[in-house]
Amino acid sequence: MIARVVAMYFSPTNTTKKVTEEIAGVLAANLNCRQCVVDFTLPGVREYVQTFNKGDLVIFGTPVYAGRVPNVLLKYIHTIRGGGALAVPVVVFGNRNYDDALAELQALLGEDGFLPVAAGAFIGEHSFSRILGAGRPDEEDMAVVRKFAGDIYKKLMKDGAPESFQPLEVGGEYPSRGYYQPRDRQGNPVDIRKVKPKTSEACDGCKICARVCPMGSISFDDIREFTGICIKCGSCIKKCPVSAKYFDAESYLYHQHELEEEYARRAEPSLFL
Numbered sequence: 001m002i003a004r005v006v007a008m009y010f011s012p013t014n015t016t017k018k019v020t021e022e023i024a025g026v027l028a029a030n031l032n033c034r035q036c037v038v039d040f041t042l043p044g045v046r047e048y049v050q051t052f053n054k055g056d057l058v059i060f061g062t063p064v065y066a067g068r069v070p071n072v073l074l075k076y077i078h079t080i081r082g083g084g085a086l087a088v089p090v091v092v093f094g095n096r097n098y099d100d101a102l103a104e105l106q107a108l109l110g111e112d113g114f115l116p117v118a119a120g121a122f123i124g125e126h127s128f129s130r131i132l133g134a135g136r137p138d139e140e141d142m143a144v145v146r147k148f149a150g151d152i153y154k155k156l157m158k159d160g161a162p163e164s165f166q167p168l169e170v171g172g173e174y175p176s177r178g179y180y181q182p183r184d185r186q187g188n189p190v191d192i193r194k195v196k197p198k199t200s201e202a203c204d205g206c207k208i209c210a211r212v213c214p215m216g217s218i219s220f221d222d223i224r225e226f227t228g229i230c231i232k233c234g235s236c237i238k239k240c241p242v243s244a245k246y247f248d249a250e251s252y253l254y255h256q257h258e259l260e261e262e263y264a265r266r267a268e269p270s271l272f273l
């Protein structure tokens with residue numbers, strides 16, 4: 001019997017949070033049980049080991065980075081103890097493609113001792129852009145999210161004991177193919193890993209950027225300084241109240257522009273039950 005529904009996610013620009021919390025909310029209401037949240041976006045939370053048990057249903061969300069689960073999360077995900085809890089792997093991607101991210105997340109959660117019962121890939125505004133997937137997940141997406149949660153509830157009621165569930169087949173491959181690689185104008189692979197955001201004169205020193213950086217990489221003493229890596233998650237840029245953070249590296253801007261041009265069509269969610 002499910003006693004608790006947990007929304008657990010990494011979500012620097014809040015799109016994964018929105019989808020994951022909605023699924024958890026609908027399921028907790030239907031199952032008439034407790035609901036709680038484990039938001040592991042900030043580094044302090046990832047220092048604690050999370051342990052679950054068979055009474056838990058965990059809606060586990062990550063964004064798609066380069067067609068995969070963000071590689072900076074792998075070490076942390078391996079510390080989680082599923083304890084036979086049911087899980088719903090959820091990935092949110094920026095209107096390009098989720099490639100192998102969902103298959104990878106499902107496999108990782110299985111290795112942690114979770115039993116995946118359903119999985120979904122949804123669309124969120126792209127971390128690099130204000131126009132690619134703008135405003136998504138929007139109302140249309142959220143209606144799909146709620147229907148998906150309702151269908152998971154029906155599956156749980158119909159199929160009875162978790163041991164009787166059929167193994168879940170999701171889109172993508174595992175073992176995963178390579179990471180998606182940005183390219184330059186000539187089609188050659190470019191490495192944007194070292195690119196970091198700049199800060200304009202508009203900055204009024206509120207330090208929100210330092211507080212929201214999921215890598216804890218922006219110095220509180222001088223927010224123009226980096227003390228660690230930048231994963232280009234967009235958190236400092238999209239959460240800056242005066243829009244003072246920006247990227248100016250040619251490689252990043254070209255990649256952003258190319259994505260906006262090439263993936264302008266509306267991608268749709270993929271659901272697996």
Ligand SMILES: Cc1cc2nc3c(=O)[nH]c(=O)nc-3n(C[C@H](O)[C@H](O)[C@H](O)COP(=O)(O)O)c2cc1C
Nearest residue numbers: 012013014015016063066067094096097124126127
């Ligand atoms: C480094 C990086 C790589 C990304 N790679 C992809 C990708 O391969 N495909 C895609 O559609 N979106 C990609 N995105 C966009 C995010 O998956 C998308 O914007 C997601 O909604 C962000 O989730 P969040 O709001 O929870 O941070 C990438 C974003 C970042 C920061």
